[in-house]
Amino acid sequence: VSVLMTLDTTDFRRMIETHQRMVFSLALRVTGEYGAAEEVAQDVFMELHRGAEKLESEDHVRFWLRRVTVHRATDALRKRARQPEAEAEEWMDEQYVEDNSEGLNAALAALLEELLRTLPEAMRIAIVLRYQEDMLPGEIAELLAQPLATVKSNLQRGLQLLRRKSAVTMKEYVRGQA
Amino acid sequence: VDKPDDLKDNPQPDALDPFEQQLKRSFGHVNAPENMMQFLLLAAEAEKRRQSKAPRLGKIFAFPKPPMWLGGAIAAVLVMGALLGGEHVHRLHQREALAEMQFNTATRITDRTLEHVREQMQRAGVQLDQ
Numbered sequence: 001v002s003v004l005m006t007l008d009t010t011d012f013r014r015m016i017e018t019h020q021r022m023v024f025s026l027a028l029r030v031t032g033e034y035g036a037a038e039e040v041a042q043d044v045f046m047e048l049h050r051g052a053e054k055l056e057s058e059d060h061v062r063f064w065l066r067r068v069t070v071h072r073a074t075d076a077l078r079k080r081a082r083q084p085e086a087e088a089e090e091w092m093d094e095q096y097v098e099d100n101s102e103g104l105n106a107a108l109a110a111l112l113e114e115l116l117r118t119l120p121e122a123m124r125i126a127i128v129l130r131y132q133e134d135m136l137p138g139e140i141a142e143l144l145a146q147p148l149a150t151v152k153s154n155l156q157r158g159l160q161l162l163r164r165k166s167a168v169t170m171k172e173y174v175r176g177q178a
Numbered sequence: 179v180d181k182p183d184d185l186k187d188n189p190q191p192d193a194l195d196p197f198e199q200q201l202k203r204s205f206g207h208v209n210a211p212e213n214m215m216q217f218l219l220l221a222a223e224a225e226k227r228r229q230s231k232a233p234r235l236g237k238i239f240a241f242p243k244p245p246m247w248l249g250g251a252i253a254a255v256l257v258m259g260a261l262l263g264g265e266h267v268h269r270l271h272q273r274e275a276l277a278e279m280q281f282n283t284a285t286r287i288t289d290r291t292l293e294h295v296r297e298q299m300q301r302a303g304v305q306l307d308q
Contacts, residue, residue, distance in 0.1 A: 012222055016215050024210035038211050042218060049222045109204035116205075131198065132205040163197060 007052040015052075015061065016045055022062075022133070023069050029128045030073035032117040036080065040072045066133065067143050070125055077121065115165045123158030126151055 007015075023044055028037035047068060048061070055061045116124055129140045141151040194202065 009219065009223070013215070013219060016218055020210040020214060021207040024214070025205075025207045028208060029205065038214065041210060041214060042221070045218050046221060046225070049218075049225070108200065112201060112204045127201070128205065131201040132207070134202070159198070162201070166197075 007049055011052075012045075012049055015048065019062065019065050020045075023065055025132060026066065026069045026128060027073045027076075029113070029116060029132060030070060030121075030125055031076050031080075033076075033080070036076045037073070040069065040076050043072055044069050063143065066129070070129070070144065074121065074125070111166065112162070115162055118165065119158050119161055122150075123154045123161065126154040127158045127162070130155055 020041065024037055024041045027040035027044075028034065031037050031040060044065060048055075048065065052061075055064055116127060119127065125144070126140055129135045129143065130137070135143070137151050137155060138148060140146075140155075141148040144151065
C-alpha cells in the first residue's frame with residue numbers, strides 16, 4: 001500500500017501481521033513487562049487504525065509505529081515507576097525467545113535482556129533501537145527528535161554499562177579478556 | 179588520554195564488534211501474544227460499528243459556523259442602534275422643553291387676563307378682596 005487513504009480490515013490485518021513482532025518487541029524491551037507491552041502494542045495498533053490515512057508509505061508506517069511505540073512504552077514505564085532491577089524471567093521464558101536462534105546461548109540472551117532493563121530509560125531506548133531495530137544513530141535521532149550527539153552519547157554509555165555489567169557474570173564476552 | 183572503551187573496541191563506528199553482534203542476536207524480535215491479532219481486529223470492528231451507529235453529540239448541539247462578515251454586521255447594527263437611540267432621546271428632551279415653554283407662556287397669559295378682569299371690576303366699583 002503506497003497511499004493509505006482508508007484502512008479496511010484486510011489492510012489492517014496485513015499491517016498487524018507485518019509489524020506486530022517489531023511493535024511488541026520494542027514495547028517489551030522498553031517497558032520490561034509482558035502485560036504492559038501487550039497493552040502498549042494494542043494501543044499503538046488501534047491508534048494506527050484510527051489515523052492511518054495520514055501515513056503515506058510503508059516506510060512512513062514503520063517510522064510512525066516505532067516512534068509511537070517508544071513514546072507509549074515510555075509513558076507506561078513512567079506510570080508504573082517500575083524499578084529497573086525487577087525480575088525479568090516472566091517474559092524470558094523459552095516460548096518468547098527466537099525459535100531460529102540456533103547456536104545462540106539462551107542464557108546469555110536472557111542475561112543481556114535482564115541487564116538491558118537495568119539501564120536508564122534513555123540509554124535503554126537507544127540500545128533497543130540500535131540493536132533490535134538495526135537503526136543508525138542518525139535514524140534514532142530523527143525518530144526520537146533528539147540531537148545526534150545525545151543519541152551517540154546514550155548509545156556509548158549504554159553499551160559501556162552493558163559491557164561492565166555483563167563482565168561481572170560473563171567475562172568471556174568482554175573484549176580483551178577473551 | 180585514554181579513549182572510551184567503546185572506541186577502543188570499535189574503531190570503525192559502523193562496524194559491530196563481537197559484543198554488539200551478540201546484542202543484535204539477543205535482541206531479535208519476539209513473538210507477539212497469539213491472541214493479539216484477533217483482539218485488534220475485533221476491537222477495530224467494534225469501534226467502526228460504534229462510530230457508524232452512535233449519533234455524534236457534537237453534531238447535534240453544534241451551530242453552523244457563522245460567516246466572516248457576521249461580526250462586522252453585528253457591530254454596525256449596535257453602532258446604528260446607539261446613534262438612533264441617542265437621537266430619539268434628544269427629540270424627547272426637545273419636546274419636553276417646548277411643552278414646558280408653552281405651558282409657561284399660557285400661564286403668563288392667563289395671569290395677565292385675570293389681572294385685566296380684576297382692574298375692570300375695580301373700576302366698576304366691585305371690590306373682589308372683600
